[in-house]
Amino acid sequence: MHEGQESGYKPNLGLASGLSLVIGTVIGSGIFFKQASVLETAGSPVAGLMAWIVGGIITLAAGLTIAEVGARVPKxxxxxxYLDDIYGHLTxxxxxxxxxxxxxxxVIASIGGYAAHLTANFLNLDLGLVxxxxxxxxxxxMGINLLDHRVAAGFAVLTTTIKLVPIVILVLYGLFFGQADAIGTTAHQVTQTTSGSFGMAILATLFAYDGWVLVANIRAEMKNPRRDLPLSIVLGVLTIIxxxxxxxxxxxxxxxxxTIVSLGDNAVFxxxxxxxxAIGGRLLAIIIIISMLGTLNGKMVAFPRMAHAMADDGYFPKYLGHLTTRTHVPAAATMTIGLAAIFITTCTNSADRLSDMAIFTVWIFYVLAxxxxxxxxxxQKNGGYVVDFKTPLYPLTPLVGIVGGSFVIISTLQNDFSGAVTSLIMVLAGVPVYLYYKNKN
Structure with missing residues (x-):
């Protein structure tokens, strides 16, 4: 029996859907707004470019490693x-x-709020409406994700295609028409306010690369997950790099x-x-808003499926484990997460802060994976286990991922200790919830 049929999903998504989810979830607004901050943090254009490359290498190593983990834990x-199978139910x-x-x-509230802010600025609306x-x-x-899952997958393909257009234009324009050639600029010519920190620049790029792993949540809905899931991760991450x-x-x-540093967020514009x-700048603003909606869609596709799996295993309320009869989507989980995001949006301005703190613990679980x-x-060495994908250059590749992930964790502890501790407290608050469901089961 197909994995999707065992869990109640419709297994009819292909490689295009997986690729679009990887690329669309990762590429939001960071690629358009982070150029100046990474350059200034790195201290020079060469260091800035290398920071994006090193961040990409670490992300690719992580992707190749997780692709094998997914092949060995086909659930x-x-x-x-993955972590339930490797370390047990508590982890x-x-x-x-x-x-x-x-x-x-x-993170859904944060992305929605940022897209709303861009929209209000674009339409010259009162910021009170954001x-x-x-x-x-x-x-x-959320409404898109309550329909057949092919609608959300199609929206992912559409928004990913749209957001790649200005990326291609920026690359081609710089290559063939750019005359400034900032690559040879020294650190002193970039900025006199900082000596530059290559490590912190890499950290900024790693946050910009984050999100690709969520494609694993739609494994049960793929027609050929053993082939398409690792391909989606590897080809998607390479495209993002x-x-x-x-x-x-x-x-x-x-x-x-x-000029890039002085322009800040407006450098790409x-x-x-x-x-x-001027019309180009207006079109770019529209495309960035669409890009943010694509990222929002990727999160809304992925997280409810994780909640559904946990409810299926008896560790979340049973209603989260229900799939709709006709469309076979986790509607209850989707609505619950969506409404929680709306609550955060309407009640607090700290969604960005909450999501930034939570990234710290996400990276802890990455390293464990x-x-x-x-x-x-x-x-599985002596079990005659057939694996469809193995990490190339093993053990070097997973070690690169471990070192990169450890760097994120240590850097966060050094630069935002209170946020890291708060994040850990929020995670550990789940222990009594786990014990409750364990005893109940």
Whole structure:
């Protein structure tokens, strides 16, 4: 029996849907707004470009490692199922708890709010309307995900295609028409306010690369998950790396380094306006809003499926484990997470802060998963287990992921200790919930 049929899902999504979810979830607004901050933090254009490349290498190593973990743990539920299988139910539960209860509503509210802010600025609306525009966006994407899952997958393909257009334009314009060539600029010429920190620049890029692992949550809905899931991760991450590095190089070719830093969030807009005039900047703003909605859709696709898997295992309320009769989507889980995000949107301005803190614990679970590939190989060594994908350059590749993830964790502890501790407290708050469901089961 197909994995999707065992869990009640319709297994009819292909590679295009998986790729679109990976690319669409990761590429939001960061690629358009982070160029100046990464350059200034790195201290020089060469260091800035290398930060995006190193961040990409770490992300690719992580993707290749998780692709093998997914091949060795062929279950619905994604990251939750992986750590549950490797380390036991408590670790698996805390993985899902941290992402579904803490991270998911906060990050959905954060993305919706940011898209709403861009919309209000674009339409010259009163900023007091921002939170209500954010609510409309969340309701819109939630509604899409209550329909047949092919609708959400199609929306992912559409928004991903649209967001790749300005990326290609930025790369080509910088390569063929850029005259500034900021690559040779020294650190002193970039900024006199900071000496530069290559490590912190890498950290910023790793946050920009985050989100690709959520494709594992739709494994049960793929027609051929053993082939398409690892391909989606590897090809998707490679595409994202090319996009990020290509846009960075294009911007560095088009504008002087000091101009990029002084323009801040508007650096990419300046390049597009140089190529297409004022109308180009307006079109880019629309595309970024669409890009954010695509990212929002990716989160809304992935997190309810993790909640559904946990409810199926008896560790979340039973109603979250229901699939609709006709469309076979986790409607109850989708509505619960969507409404929680709306509550955060309307009641607090701290969604960004909550999601940033939660990323710290997400990376802890990433590192555990990277270590898990060694455990799984040893555990399955003599079992005659056939694996459809193995991490190339093993053990070097998972070690790169472990080192990169450890760097994120240590850097966060050094730079935001209170936020990291708060994040850990929110995760550990799930322990009594786990014990309750364990005793109940």
């Amino acid at each position: 619905a539920g994604g990251f939750y199922s 698996g539960f805390l993985t899902g708890w941290s992402q579904v209860v803490v991270y998911a509503p906060a 939170r209500w525009i954010g609510v409309i966006y969340i309701l819109f994407v 090319l996009a990020y590095v290509g846009v960075t190089y294009g911007v560095y070719r088009a504008l002087p380094a000091h 300046a390049v597009i306006q140089a190529a297409f005039g 990277f270590i898990g590939v060694f455990i799984l190989r040893r555990r």
